[in-house]
Each structure stands twice: as structure tokens, then as C-alpha cells.
Amino acid sequence: MSFIHRSLSKAVADLGAPRLRVEGASKRFGGLMVFDGLSFDIPPGGVLGVIGPNGAGKTTLINVICGMLSLTAGSIHMGDRDITSKPFHVVSRLGLARSFQQTNTYSRVSVEENLYRAQRFGAQRIGAANKGPDLGIAGLLEAFGLSGHLQERSDKLPYGLQKMLGLVMVLATRPRILLLDEPAAGLERRERTQVDRFVEHAQTILGCSVLIVEHDMDLVRRLCPRIMVLDAGRLIAEGAPDEVLARQDVIDAYLGPSEEPNHAEP
Amino acid sequence: MTADRHRDIKLDSWSVVSLLSLVVLPLVTTNPIVNSLAYQVAIGISAAMAIYIMLRLGLLSFMVPAFMAVGGYAGAILAKAGATNLLLLMLVAFIVPALAAIPLGALVLRLKGIYFIFVTFLFNEMLQLILFETPSLTGGSNGISAVPPASFLGWSLDTPKALVLVTGLVCLIASVTTLMVTQYFRAEFTSIEENETLTESLGVAVWKYRTIGFVASSGVAGLAGFALVNMLSTAHPSSFASWSVNSYIAYAFVGGRGTMLGMVVGSLLLIAMTNEFAAYAQLSVGLYGILLLVVMMALPGGIVGTCIDYFENFKARSAGNLKPATNER
Numbered sequence: 001m002s003f004i005h006r007s008l009s010k011a012v013a014d015l016g017a018p019r020l021r022v023e024g025a026s027k028r029f030g031g032l033m034v035f036d037g038l039s040f041d042i043p044p045g046g047v048l049g050v051i052g053p054n055g056a057g058k059t060t061l062i063n064v065i066c067g068m069l070s071l072t073a074g075s076i077h078m079g080d081r082d083i084t085s086k087p088f089h090v091v092s093r094l095g096l097a098r099s100f101q102q103t104n105t106y107s108r109v110s111v112e113e114n115l116y117r118a119q120r121f122g123a124q125r126i127g128a129a130n131k132g133p134d135l136g137i138a139g140l141l142e143a144f145g146l147s148g149h150l151q152e153r154s155d156k157l158p159y160g161l162q163k164m165l166g167l168v169m170v171l172a173t174r175p176r177i178l179l180l181d182e183p184a185a186g187l188e189r190r191e192r193t194q195v196d197r198f199v200e201h202a203q204t205i206l207g208c209s210v211l212i213v214e215h216d217m218d219l220v221r222r223l224c225p226r227i228m229v230l231d232a233g234r235l236i237a238e239g240a241p242d243e244v245l246a247r248q249d250v251i252d253a254y255l256g257p258s259e260e261p262n263h264a265e266p
Numbered sequence: 267m268t269a270d271r272h273r274d275i276k277l278d279s280w281s282v283v284s285l286l287s288l289v290v291l292p293l294v295t296t297n298p299i300v301n302s303l304a305y306q307v308a309i310g311i312s313a314a315m316a317i318y319i320m321l322r323l324g325l326l327s328f329m330v331p332a333f334m335a336v337g338g339y340a341g342a343i344l345a346k347a348g349a350t351n352l353l354l355l356m357l358v359a360f361i362v363p364a365l366a367a368i369p370l371g372a373l374v375l376r377l378k379g380i381y382f383i384f385v386t387f388l389f390n391e392m393l394q395l396i397l398f399e400t401p402s403l404t405g406g407s408n409g410i411s412a413v414p415p416a417s418f419l420g421w422s423l424d425t426p427k428a429l430v431l432v433t434g435l436v437c438l439i440a441s442v443t444t445l446m447v448t449q450y451f452r453a454e455f456t457s458i459e460e461n462e463t464l465t466e467s468l469g470v471a472v473w474k475y476r477t478i479g480f481v482a483s484s485g486v487a488g489l490a491g492f493a494l495v496n497m498l499s500t501a502h503p504s505s506f507a508s509w510s511v512n513s514y515i516a517y518a519f520v521g522g523r524g525t526m527l528g529m530v531v532g533s534l535l536l537i538a539m540t541n542e543f544a545a546y547a548q549l550s551v552g553l554y555g556i557l558l559l560v561v562m563m564a565l566p567g568g569i570v571g572t573c574i575d576y577f578e579n580f581k582a583r584s585a586g587n588l589k590p591a592t593n594e595r
Binding site: 066068087088089090092093097098100104105106107108109110112113116117118120121122124151169170173 | 268269270271453454456457460461463464465466467468469470471472
């Protein structure tokens with residue numbers, strides 16, 4: 001029964017979930033080309049993992065998709081709507097929301113006030129008008145261990161709880177597309193499964209499409225049926241995680257090229 | 267309603283209620299010293315409220331004297347033309363600077379921090395120049411003198427008592443406006459102040475709320491300017507000198523910049539002490555400076571802010587001793 005309910009709600013949510021399409025995206029800061037000619041898409045309800053060494057351009061990619069930075073060239077579409085270089089808040093109100101690599105909450109107020117604000121701002125989303133299924137926020141708070149801290153100032157929470165609060169706040173805006181920037185970074189190993197739970201919840205309730213930038217390969221394997229690898233702004237591999245992560249060029253990009261074994265002594 | 271919001275709205279509402287005393291005071295006393303203090307405090311609080319609205323957005327506006335001048339002069343020109351109805355004058359003194367703030371806001375609200383402060387300060391100087399260079403409209407360096415007092419239902423409010431009463435009433439209206447704007451948009455304003463990037467990521471159009479705040483702040487400043495002109499029956503550039511903003515900012519920071527109550531306490535304390543120090547003619551400025559230094563160093567959150575922190579800590583400690591942390595309040 002529960003399975004049927006979940007499948008049904010996901011199918012209903014999928015009807016309105018837009019496809020995210022990035023075409024020929026380039027970003028340049030002065031003389032520094034961060035990435036060039038990047039194209040990919042995420043189908044409605046799909047999950048795409050983005051991996052790559054530090055400095056590969058992963059966070060910048062999220063920043064340009066969500067409108068924090070403008071693209072140098074290329075285009076980004078949500079369904080039929082062109083969101084290229086639209087302001088950050090407009091993209092968010094269209095249903096594309098992002099999380100941050102570091103903890104990012106309203107640090108001087110309580111957890112409860114943080115959630116209230118996220119819900120209030122999310123209700124102003126274009127076409128949302130606070131309608132839709134129950135987000136199950138209370139269940140998530142319970143599962144993440146936040147429900148016992150509602151009256152505490154968010155900056156007094158342990159790092160992991162602040163990080164999860166940030167994710168719940170993103171969910172409270174009822175997004176259709178989620179961009180998660182290293183959601184597991186800084187979390188203890190046992191806490192990282194909460195990210196799995198969060199993504200599954202967002203997909204079940206809202207039918208979200210998800211782009212995850214992450215260094216935790218176990219998490220990437222668990223959540224992403226498809227990944228792409230960036231190295232110095234180039235797309236060097238794309239496909240199923242097991243297949244891509246076994247490729248020598250991907251291993252080299254992460255760990256540096258392996259030394260040749262046959263250096264002959266003179 | 268979360269506990270944070272509940273506490274804030276309670277404090278702000280009480281501070282507005284306390285201002286009723288400024289309206290009642292001239293009715294119950296004829297003491298000129300008390301009445302003089304009452305009108306100075308009323309104008310000080312009104313101007314501090316204009317500072318407060320912008321502080322809620324994390325911006326320190328130095329443009330308050332300029333908007334006070336716009337409101338004051340608009341009221342004076344209208345009164346000179348024969349339209350002395352109090353409600354009309356207050357409306358004009360609010361609306362003219364508020365409208366002027368829309369195009370100005372489009373220019374200055376892109377700036378933040380020290381750049382915003384610097385540019386808004388410069389606008390004061392520019393307005394002074396405009397006042398001096400447009401004698402046909404503003405009377406130039408002479409200003410506009412013999413401004414008729416406001417009237418209400420045919421009664422001219424020209425007695426000393428009525429003048430103080432009008433000033434208190436304007437202060438009350440300025441404060442109620444501030445309360446409505448800052449409470450209605452509280453979530454947006456404080457979120458923008460605290461974490462602009464996060465707020466924008468949650469879909470809030472930051473520019474829109476900055477503009478709303480700037481327009482409201484300008485209107486409130488205009489009311490303060492009108493109160494000053496009506497009290498002095500003169501609109502003169504020196505009443506709106508750039509340096510006067512320092513006093514209003516001092517009221518806000520000494521009282522506590524986080525609450526409206528802070529504006530009331532700061533204005534009352536510093537204006538009362540200014541009058542007190544005036545008895546020591548040459549030393550007065552120095553004494554005022556020492557007072558500012560002591561309060562700012564000892565109470566960085568201002569008087570009200572420090573008291574709130576103290577009570578919150580006390581409450582948290584008591585709650586911790588008595589029972590474990592609860593989920594709901």
C-alpha cells in the first residue's frame with residue numbers, strides 16, 4: 001500500500017517536474033576558463049552526480065545554473081523556460097533550489113524560525129502558492145535528530161545538524177530541481193545516510209530532479225544512476241558510476257597520473 | 267508564531283504604547299522644560315525610527331537629514347500656500363520623500379556597507395547645495411520663515427501646548443508606521459540583514475525589500491522633518507545639516523539597534539543628557555562624547571540589546587536547571 005502510494009505520488013509529481021538542460025555552458029573569470037562547452041541534461045525525477053577533483057569547476061557549475069553567477073556562453077533551460085543568467089531569486093522561485101557546501105542557516109535565530117522563514121519564502125514561489133502535498137518536514141526533522149532542537153539557535157547546533165537543517169530548509173521551498181553542493185561534506189560516516197534519506201524523500205514527495213556534487217564515492221554510487229566527471233572544466237567521462245569510476249583517466253584526474261613502473265636505472 | 271517573533275513584536279508594540287506619553291504629556295503639564303524635552307525627544311525618536319528601518323536591512327543610512335528636509339520643506343511650502351490641514355501636511359511630508367526615495371533607491375541600494383554609508387552621506391551635502399541654490403522654492407540660505415502652524419478641523423494648533431502635542435502625534439504615527447513595516451516584513455528584512463545569499467537562494471527578491479524599507483524610512487524621516495519645521499515654524503537648511511545624522515545614529519546604537527524600544531531609550535537618554543550637559547557650557551560636548559564612549563564600550567548591543575541578552579541568558583540558565591530543553595514553547 002505504502003509502495004503504491006509512493007509510486008503514485010512520485011508519478012503525479014513527475015508530471016510537472018521540468019527537465020534541466022544545460023547546453024554549451026562556458027564560464028570564464030577574466031583569463032581563467034572555469035569550464036567550456038559543457039552540455040548535459042537531467043530528466044524529470046532523475047539524479048545526476050557530478051564528481052571531480054578540487055578546482056574542477058563543480059561549485060561554479062552550480063553557481064551558474066542557480067543564477068548566482070552569469071554564464072559566459074551557452075544556455076540553461078528548465079523545461080521550455082530559458083533561465084540563462086536569470087537572477088538568483090527568480091530561478092529559485094521557478095523551483096530550482098540549491099544547497100551550500102558550508103553550513104548556511106540564519107545563525108542568530110532558532111531552528112523553528114529558520115524553518116518558518118524557508119516555508120514563508122517558498123510560499124512566494126511562482127505558481128506554488130503553498131499548494132501541494134504535505135512535505136513531511138516533521139518526519140525528516142525527527143529522522144535527522146533536529147526535532148529536539150527546535151528552540152535552539154541554529155549556530156549552537158553541531159555541524160551535522162546545521163548541514164541537515166540547511167537541506168530541510170531547501171526542501172521547505174518546494175523545489176522541483178535540487179542542486180546539492182557536497183551535502184555530505186563534513187558529516188560523520190554514520191550521518192551520511194541521512195543525505196540518502198533526504199534525496200529519496202525529495203524525490204518521493206516532490207518528484208525532484210537532483211544534481212549532486214560530491215566527493216563521497218559510496219554516496220554517489222548509492223544515489224546516482226548516472227555521473228559525470230569534471231577535470232579542470234572539461235567533461236572527461238559520463239555514464240554509470242561503476243563504469244566511470246573504473247576508468248583510468250578518472251582515477252588519474254582524482255589521484256594524479258600513476259607513475260610509470262619501468263623507469264630504467266641508467 | 268515562533269518565540270523569537272513573539273518577543274520582538276511584544277517589545278516593539280510596548281515601545282509604541284510608551285510613546286502615547288508624549289501625546290499625553292503636554293495635556294497634563296505646562297512645565298516648559300518638560301515640554302521642551304518632550305518635543306525634542308519626539309523628533310529624535312522619529313528620526314531614529316528612520317535609521318532603525320534601514321538597520322533592520324543591515325544598512326546604515328546617513329540620508330535621514332536629507333529626507334527630513336524634503337518632508338519638512340514640502341510641508342512648509344504647502345502651509346505657506348495656505349493648506350495647513352494637519353493630516354494633509356503629514357501625508358505630504360511622508361509621501362514626497364517616499365516618492366523621491368524610489369529613484370534614489372535604485373541608485374544607492376546596489377551599494378553595501380561603507381560604500382552605502384559614504385554615498386548616502388554625500389546626498390545630504392548635495393541636498394544642502396540644492397536648498398541654497400533654489401531660493402525661489404526653498405528660500406535659499408534664509409529658508410522659509412513664519413511657516414503657519416498646522417490646523418485641525420478649523421482650529422489652528424499654534425499654542426505651545428498644541429505644538430508639542432502635534433510633535434508627539436507625528437512621532438506616534440512615525441513609530442506606528444515603523445512598527446507595521448518592520449513587523450510585516452520582519453522575516454524578509456532580518457533574513458536579508460543576516461544572510462543575504464541564503465535569503466536570495468530561498469527566492470526572496472532582495473532589491474524589492476530594500477526598496478520597501480528605503481521608501482518607508484524616507485517617509486518616516488519626512489514626518490520627523492515636518493515635526494521639526496512645524497515646531498520651529500521655520501524650514502532652514504541648518505536644521506537638516508549633515509552632521510545631525512550623527513545624533514540620530516547615536517540614539518539608535520546607544521539604545522540598541524535591534525529593537526524599536528532601543529530607539530526610544532536611546533533618544534530619551536541622550537537628549538536628556540544633552541540638556542543636562544548644556545549646563546556645563548564648554549564641557550558639554552566632551553561629556554557627551556564620554557557618555558557615548560562608555561555606553562558603546564560597556565554595552566555593545568546598546569542598552570536594550572544588552573538587557574535582552576541578559577534576560578535570555580538568565581531564562582536559558584533557569585530553564586536548564588529546572589527542566590530539559592523542550593521542543594515547543
